[in-house]
Amino acid sequence: MAKIIVACGSGVATSQTVASKLNKMLKERKINSTVEAVDIKSLDHHIKDADVYVSIVKTNKDYHIPVINGVAFLTGMGMEMEFNKLVDAIKKADAKKGK
Amino acid sequence: MDVLKEIVNYVLNLGAAVFVPLIMLIVGLIARMKFKEAFSAALTLGIAFTGMTLVINFMTGAISPAAQALSERTGITLNAVDGGWPGMAAISWAWPYAFLLFPLQIAINIVMLIFNWTKTLNVDMWNVWSKIFTAVMVSYISGSIAMGFIAAIIQIVLELKSGDLWGPRVQELTGIPGVTVPHHITLLANIMHPFEVLMNKIPGLNKKVDADYLKEKIGIFGENEVMGAIIGLLLGFAAGYSVSKSLTLAVQAAAALVLFPMVSKLFAQALSPLSEAVSEFMRNKFKDKEVYIGLDWPILAGRSELWVAVIITIPVLLVCSIILPGNEVLPFAGIINLSFVVAALLLANANIIHMLIMGIITAPLFLYAATFFAPYITKLARSVGTVDIPKGMMLSWSTFESPDFRFLLSFAGKFNVWGIIGLIIWLVMFYWLYKDIDKKNKLNQTEGRKIS
Numbered sequence: 433m434a435k436i437i438v439a440c441g442s443g444v445a446t447s448q449t450v451a452s453k454l455n456k457m458l459k460e461r462k463i464n465s466t467v468e469a470v471d472i473k474s475l476d477h478h479i480k481d482a483d484v485y486v487s488i489v490k491t492n493k494d495y496h497i498p499v500i501n502g503v504a505f506l507t508g509m510g511m512e513m514e515f516n517k518l519v520d521a522i523k524k525a526d527a528k529k530g531k
Numbered sequence: 532m533d534v535l536k537e538i539v540n541y542v543l544n545l546g547a548a549v550f551v552p553l554i555m556l557i558v559g560l561i562a563r564m565k566f567k568e569a570f571s572a573a574l575t576l577g578i579a580f581t582g583m584t585l586v587i588n589f590m591t592g593a594i595s596p597a598a599q600a601l602s603e604r605t606g607i608t609l610n611a612v613d614g615g616w617p618g619m620a621a622i623s624w625a626w627p628y629a630f631l632l633f634p635l636q637i638a639i640n641i642v643m644l645i646f647n648w649t650k651t652l653n654v655d656m657w658n659v660w661s662k663i664f665t666a667v668m669v670s671y672i673s674g675s676i677a678m679g680f681i682a683a684i685i686q687i688v689l690e691l692k693s694g695d696l697w698g699p700r701v702q703e704l705t706g707i708p709g710v711t712v713p714h715h716i717t718l719l720a721n722i723m724h725p726f727e728v729l730m731n732k733i734p735g736l737n738k739k740v741d742a743d744y745l746k747e748k749i750g751i752f753g754e755n756e757v758m759g760a761i762i763g764l765l766l767g768f769a770a771g772y773s774v775s776k777s778l779t780l781a782v783q784a785a786a787a788l789v790l791f792p793m794v795s796k797l798f799a800q801a802l803s804p805l806s807e808a809v810s811e812f813m814r815n816k817f818k819d820k821e822v823y824i825g826l827d828w829p830i831l832a833g834r835s836e837l838w839v840a841v842i843i844t845i846p847v848l849l850v851c852s853i854i855l856p857g858n859e860v861l862p863f864a865g866i867i868n869l870s871f872v873v874a875a876l877l878l879a880n881a882n883i884i885h886m887l888i889m890g891i892i893t894a895p896l897f898l899y900a901a902t903f904f905a906p907y908i909t910k911l912a913r914s915v916g917t918v919d920i921p922k923g924m925m926l927s928w929s930t931f932e933s934p935d936f937r938f939l940l941s942f943a944g945k946f947n948v949w950g951i952i953g954l955i956i957w958l959v960m961f962y963w964l965y966k967d968i969d970k971k972n973k974l975n976q977t978e979g980r981k982i983s
Contacts, residue, residue, distance in 0.1 A: 441829035441869065444617065444792045445657040448799035453807055469796055472832050473753045489833025490706040503707050506654065507824045508814050 434483040434525035436467040436518070438502055443471035446488055450502045454486065457515060458522075465522050483525035484518060498524075546916035547625035548584070552577035554630050555801065562808050572801045576624070579797035583621040584917045586790045587614055587926070590864065593763075593783040595921045598861055600770035607853055611905040611927035612920075615864030617795035619908065619928050623663040624798075625915045628676065632662045632683060637809065639687045644817055651694030652817055653713045653825035656806030657799060661715055662686055665937055671907045673944030682940040686715055686933075689961070691825075693717045696965055697877050698823040699972040704881060705830050712873070713825035715933050719874040721957065722896075722935050723889045724964045727878050730885050740883045742835035753842045753867065759788030762849075762863060784863070791864050828873045836883045841872050844890035848929065851894045860901040862929035870897060870930040900934030901927045 436454070440447035447469035454467040467486065470478040479485060485495055488502040498521040504514040542550050552573040559569030591612050602608045614622075623629060636659055643649040662683040670679030694713030701711050730736050751757055763784025767777025814824075831837060848862050871893045872886065879885035905927035912918045912926045920926055931937070939957055942950025 439832075440827075441832040442617075442792050442795075442867075444795045445799045446827045446829045448796045449657065449803050449806060452800050452803035456804075469799075471755065471792060472829070473750065473755070473838065476750075487833075488830055491833055503710065503826070503830060506810075506826050507710065508811070509709070509824075 434465045434522045434529075435481060436465060436484045436486060436522070437470050437478050437482045438467060438486040438488065439470050439472040439475050439478070440488055441472060443469050443474075446506070447472075447502075450486060450488065450505050453505050454515075454518070458519075461519065463519060463522060465526075484521045486518070543627060547622075547914070548577050548580040548917065550627075551580060551624050551629075555805075558630055558633070559805060562805055564804055564808065568804055572804050575797055575801035579794060579801055580621065580624070580915070581917075582794040582797060583618070584915065586787060586794050587618055587621075587912070588917075588919045589783075589790070590614070590787040591920055591924065591926070593780060593787065594766070594861065594863065595924050597766050597770040597772065597780060598924070600772070601766070604771045605769070609852060609859060609861035610923060611860045611902065611909075611925040613860060613863040613865045613901070613929040614908075614912075614926050615791060615866075615928060615930075616869075616932070617791045618864060618912075618926065619664055620660045620795065620798060622908075622912045622915055622918070623660045623667060625911065626663055626667045628666070628679075629663045631680075632659050632666065633805075633809070635680070635683065636662060636687050637813065639684065640691060640813070641816070643688070643691055644820065644822065649691040649695055650698065650821070650823050651691045651711055651713045651825045652813055652822040653691065653694065654806075654810035654813055655713070655825055655827045656809050657802065657827060658714055661932065665715075665933075665940065667911055668904060668907055668937055669941050669944045671910060672941040675944065678944040682937075682944060685940065686936075689718060689936075690715050692961075692965065694823055694825045696968050696972075699975065700877050700880065700968075701831065703975075704834060704876070707830060709822075709824055710830060711823040711825050712828050712831065712877075714828050714873070715936070716828055716870060716873045717877055718933050718936050718961075719871055719893065720878040721961050721964055723871075723874065723878055723893065724960065724967070726889065726892065727885060728967075730879075730888065736884050736888075737882060738884060742839050742881075742883055745839045746835040749842050750838065752845065753838055755788040755792070756785045758845065758866065759785035762866070765849075766861075788864060828869070831873060831876060834876060834881060836881045836886060837872050837876050839883060840875065840886040840890055841867055841869065843887060844868050844871075844894065847891050847894050848898070851898055852929070855895055855898055858895075858898045858902055859905060859925070860898055860927050860929050862898075865901075865929040865931075868894075868897070868930045870932045870934075896934050897930045900931040900938055901929050903938065904928075904931060 438447040451467040451469040486500045486502040504510045556573035666679035666683040669682040690713045694711040698711035760781045763781035767780040875886040875889040905925040909925040939954040943954040
């Protein structure tokens with residue numbers, strides 16, 4: 433199962449709002465993955481064993497895993513496109529793990 | 532009528548962990564959520580309450596004896612334990628009128644958008660708690676619930692105006708088009724603005740600093756477990772504890788700081804279906820209008836300057852808490868001073884030296900506000916019913932958000948002449964800030980056009 437993380441200032445509000453929304457959307461598509469909200473101050477720890485990173489900030493760092501634009505799920509703009517990108521990334525990660 | 536009153540009293544006496552979920556269930560059903568979804572959200576809210584009670588009680592249980600020992604040993608009396616914003620957000624929901632702030636914020640935003648009084652569409656429903664918190668503080672101090680609501684209305688209007696004001700800068704700093712941060716946390720820019728104007732005249736203060744590099748180096752001190760352990764250990768030694776007892780306190784403090792956001796997350800989880808429904812409704816209503824979408828401040832959290840400034844101000848706040856005469860607050864769960872840094876980042880446009888100076892000069896303001904509001908925060912916490920604060924101790928928030936603004940609102944709310952005069956001066960200063968930043972925004976725009 434792919435591990436997806438969302439980070440925000442304290443890993444409480446914005447990230448959990450995005451995570452809850454994504455969990456609901458993934459459930460509706462019957463995709464067995466969960467999204468976890470984490471604290472951006474500890475992102476380096478969390479990213480080590482994550483497969484996809486949903487970011488709500490602009491980042492120039494290369495994380496070696498797919499990065500999805502999380503702001504789309506807050507503003508509603510471009511949401512479908514980002515969600516499809518997320519689903520693709522999850523499928524790829526699952527395939528790699530051989531399930 | 533008496534029957535109704537009795538029912539209301541009975542429900543309120545059940546305690547916040549029961550009546551808040553009950554209200555949530557009703558609100559969810561009104562917002563046309565499915566029963567199953569509304570029920571699950573309501574129950575999660577109750578769990579969040581219960582979890583937060585455990586963490587607050589654990590924290591006060593671990594820290595209070597050390598604070599009391601510190602006081603006996605050194606004479607430094609810091610008898611207000613800091614629950615940080617997660618603690619405050621939690622207890623705010625225990626106010627019986629809390630949920631009324633949702634429709635209030637939505638209605639004001641709709642009216643202001645229709646009349647073109649604002650460009651900001653605030654879809655951030657999480658921070659409704661900060662309006663609840665303001666309303667509680669002002670109503671406790673003024674003795675009038677109506678005054679609490681008037682204060683919340685003023686805050687909502689100013690937040691939307693701040694959203695308009697900071698929109699272009701937020702978009703520039705985040706690289707995200709069409710968004711802004713209509714959060715009262717930015718209102719601190721108002722009193723820092725004269726300093727910023729002054730600092731802009733001093734040439735040495737605009738040196739470029741590599742914030743990304745600095746953040747790599749000192750970032751670890753901003754992590755909850757590290758910071759908690761350090762504060763716990765220092766407190767243990769200061770209280771005259773033995774090494775083994777100090778180490779235990781260090782681990783307990785680290786545990787508390789890690790558990791706070793874990794439990795606080797449950798509140799966000801419980802409120803998320805409701806906030807999603809509301810923000811979708813709002814966006815659909817104004818989909819043909821050009822607006823800034825208002826989000827919570829963490830969209831700015833990608834800026835390394837913000838974290839560098841926060842981490843460097845941690846020791847400043849600790850030292851201030853010891854040397855400031857009259858301070859009663861022991862900084863702990865709220866020590867990550869987001870309350871100044873978001874405003875400083877926007878106002879100084881990520882100039883890190885300016886931001887640091889702002890953090891240092893405002894530190895006493897936060898501690899004094901935390902001391903002033905501590906009895907009222909304690910009163911609110913006790914109203915939850917299950918929060919256990921030892922006798923002689925209080926609960927507070929070391930980096931009390933919008934300290935100046937909420938202090939003035941509270942005094943103006945009880946018709947104190949100085950409070951009213953202060954609030955008027957504050958509003959005049961806000962007008963100046965608005966004009967100044969608006970001018971800079973427009974200048975940037977025309978310059979941008981010339982280049983492209």
